[in-house]
Amino acid sequence: MISSETINEYLARLASREPTPGGGAAAALHAAQGAALVAMVGRYTTGAKYEQHAETVQRIIRAADGLVVDALRLADADQHAFQGVIDSYKLPSGTEDLKTARTAAIQDALILAAQTPAQLIKLAGAIVDLGTELFDVANANVISDVAAAADAARAAATTARVNIDINMVAIKDAAARSRLAGQTDGLEDKVILAADALVGRVRGRILG
Template sequence: MISSETISSYLTRLAAKKPTPGGGAAAALHAAQGAALVAMVARYTTGAKYEQHAPLVQRITAAADGLVGEALRLADADEEAFQAVIDSYKLPSGTAELKAARAVGIQSALIQAAQTPARLIKLSGDIVDLATELFDVANANVISDVAAAADAARAAATTARVNIDINVVAVKDPEARARLARQTDGIEEKVVVAADALSTRVGERILG
């Protein structure tokens, strides 16, 4: 499982000529790093100097820690879901019945595989929202990490969108495709806009 292996082991598997882990898992780890950076900045925004903001910072810290765990779970879930897609294409198709069962299995696996990146896009938006909340009160010494968090979440969202699109293209059921579209349409663009805006604000604050 990605969530329990070393970085070196994960990168070795990612670089291997194997279908999993792939871009979906990488997107989830982008999100995990973004959330972890938010939590780190929040932990540096403590002490007497920031006492008036303590409730806000504590809430952001707890929420960011939770998002780290959720992102790691999505990394594992993405690897498992895509492996299920691969396995479904390997199902026997020697008879009409087997061919029909295989087709159903493939469609089911593709729809399921699109669910993980859909959840990741929303999670990425949550990370940017937390980073934006933290920006105004954050310790100036680590303010660049707020931008780093936003950029990591942005990468997670845009990569997740590509993974949704490649799965949806192969889904034949119009209603299933429409349902997936309703889950995600417009969300990724909002994440990108918010992340870019936050990164710009950080840059302006650094340069004065």
């Protein structure tokens, strides 16, 4: 599991000539880091000075901590799902029946593989939403980390979108493509706009 590896172990696997982990897992880790940064800023926004916002900040911290867990789960899920795609392509196809079964397995695996990045885009949006809510009350000494969180979430969303696209191109079932499009089309644009707006607000606060 990616969540139990050291950073060096994970990066060595990522850099290897192996198909997993790949961009999908990397995108999920972008999201995990973004959520962790939101939680960190929240924890620096505590104490007497921020007492009037304590309830909001604690809720944001709890939510961000939960998103870290969810993002790491998606990193492992993406790795597993993409391995399923690879395995399906290795199935035998020596007879018409085997060829039909192999084709069906490939299509099922591709549809499943597209679900993880779809979930990740939504998770990235949740990170930006938390960062945006925290911005107004956040400790000014760590406000730049709100922007870092937003950019990490933005990277997660845009990478997830590309991963959805590459799976959709190979999915032959028009109904399945339509369902997936309905779940995801335009979502990453909302995350990008929200993340860019938040980064702009952070920079404006820093630069005055």
